[in-house]
Amino acid sequence: MRRKPQSVASLTEFGRTRLSASFFMRDFLFSDIAAIHGQTNAPDDPDLAIAAGTRLCEDLLEPLQQAFGRIAIRSAYRSSEVNALGNAMQAEGKSAYNCAKNEDNFAGHIWDRRDADGCMGATACIVVPSFWDRFQAEGDWRRLAWWIHDHLPYSALEFFPRCFAFNITWHERPRREISSFVTPRGILTRPGMENHEGSHEAEWQDILP
Numbered sequence: 001m002r003r004k005p006q007s008v009a010s011l012t013e014f015g016r017t018r019l020s021a022s023f024f025m026r027d028f029l030f031s032d033i034a035a036i037h038g039q040t041n042a043p044d045d046p047d048l049a050i051a052a053g054t055r056l057c058e059d060l061l062e063p064l065q066q067a068f069g070r071i072a073i074r075s076a077y078r079s080s081e082v083n084a085l086g087n088a089m090q091a092e093g094k095s096a097y098n099c100a101k102n103e104d105n106f107a108g109h110i111w112d113r114r115d116a117d118g119c120m121g122a123t124a125c126i127v128v129p130s131f132w133d134r135f136q137a138e139g140d141w142r143r144l145a146w147w148i149h150d151h152l153p154y155s156a157l158e159f160f161p162r163c164f165a166f167n168i169t170w171h172e173r174p175r176r177e178i179s180s181f182v183t184p185r186g187i188l189t190r191p192g193m194e195n196h197e198g199s200h201e202a203e204w205q206d207i208l209p
Contacts, residue, residue, distance in 0.1 A: 002046040011042055017050055020057035022065060028053060028076035028124060033086045033097060041082050043112035049077060052111045052122035056170040060152050061124065064168075067151075069130045069209055074165055076124035078109045108169060121155065121171035127163045130209040138183050140164070145178050145188055147204035 005011035015026030034041040043049035065071050078086070078099070086099030099105070106113040107121030114120050131144050141164040145157055148168070155171035159180040176196070178188040189196045 004044050004046065005042045006040075011040070014042065014046060019050065019054045020062050022062060023057045025050065025053065027073055031075065031078060031082050033089075033099075034079075034082045037085060039079070039082050039085065041077065041079050043077070043079060045112040048114070048120060049112040049122075052107070052120045052170070053077070055120075056111075056122040056124060056168075060154055060168055060170050061126070063152060064126075064128070064148070067147075067208060068128050072127040072129060074125040074127060076109070077111050077122070078105065080110055080113060083110055107171060117173070119172040121169060123156075123167050123169040125160075125165055125167050127165045129163075131207060132163045134209070135164075135207065141166070141180060141182050142188060143204050143207045145180075146200035147207060149176075149178065149189065150200050150204070 002014075005014045015024065015029060017025040019025060029041050031039075031041040033039070061071060080102050083099050083105050084102050086097040087101050089097040090099055099109075102110060102113075103116070105123075107115035107119055108123040111120075111122040128144060135143060141159045144164065145159065145166075148154055148157060153170075153174060154168055155174035155176065156167065156169040157178045158167040159178075159182050160166060161182050164182065175191070177190040179186065180188060187193075
């Protein structure tokens with residue numbers, strides 16, 4: 001079992017871990033919160049972080065990048081300490097920190113902790129530049145959401161206003177839910193809704209670059 005990286009050398013070596021054809025662990029370790037507050041954004045359980053991150057990359061990010069070209073990672077892995085600080089700062093009204101409670105982020109942004117059901121998972125917040133360059137009208141984010149829904153084994157998608165960035169989550173027990181803070185806000189689909197099953201090609205047929 002690997003130990004938590006606690007030196008420049010060990011963190012550098014950990015960052016060289018290859019998660020998929022295009023992605024390395026280092027791609028997911030930068031945190032604005034950690035950088036500003038002098039924290040080390042490294043996992044307590046590196047092996048679990050690697051296992052969850054590998055599934056995120058191989059099952060979701062790689063096929064997304066193959067279809068749309070290079071994707072940009074805004075934020076991804078957070079240590080429990082970094083996420084807890086972000087949540088505390090958010091509770092003080094500092095909205096830029098924007099972190100849920102640790103328990104809500106286990107098997108999400110906190111890759112190296114299993115959730116309450118004992119499942120592993122991983123989340124990254126990403127932008128698809130080739131999509132944003134072509135589709136910026138109100139509601140256009142749904143085109144990309146439906147393409148992912150029809151093609152990839154995601155667990156959750158959560159869209160944001162700036163550049164239609166979105167959280168994309170891989171999870172051992174995918175819940176297949178899409179939500180948005182962009183107009184139209186709220187839940188786009190989840191199991192049990194009439195629009196959940198079947199093909200949505202009419203929504204996404206012209207979006208591939």
